[in-house]
Amino acid sequence: QKEVEQNSGPLSVPEGAIASLNCTYSDRGSQSFFWYRQYSGKSPELIMSIYSNGDKEDGRFTAQLNKASQYVSLLIRDSQPSDSATYLCAVARWSGAGSYQLTFGKGTKLSVIP
């Protein structure tokens, strides 16, 4: 079983719609959860972090966490063509070797159609 699993997409949504990105993780000891956005050939950029069960909203972005179901999601409201990118789900866990490591999913490619 993959440690962090995401649908690879591509996920296509029309401009103005809600884009819904999902992620499941296998390690119940995971403590922190992140969504990174990566444009082609560019660096991953942190857009949301969430640590507790429930919803966290920041502008057009809402992250949702359900630790019992080991599920994290990202909703993007009023999707814009500039949101077209690959979205990486990442989970932080204690490595046992002295630090927290991020474990990434493969990413979901989002395409917002004008």
Added chain:
Amino acid sequence: EAGVTQFPSHSVIEKGQTVTLRCDPISGHDNLYWYRRVMGKEIKFLLHFVKESKQDESGMPNNRFLAERTGGTYSTLKVQPAELEDSGVYFCASSQVEGGPRGTGELFFGEGSRLTVL
């Protein structure tokens, strides 16, 4: 303020050769990480420096990989000798805070160094 910079952006070498990748973290960031993404796979942790010390190198694939961070500033990652399976994108990231249960602190990533081994 300059972000995380990596050099070279792309390197093409032959199997058996040596390559050295360099990362300049954001000034003042004590924590420096190396990650890599090989073709079709997810980004994976390689190692973590706190200043000049290796905090965690559990992700290093084998002893052909050597990372250094002399003086606690920039870091280098040397692959010697390179093999075909080493091809991929090597990302460097830095952060100011190495967090506890609240996480790693925000990691700022560089654009990566693409390594192609022929």
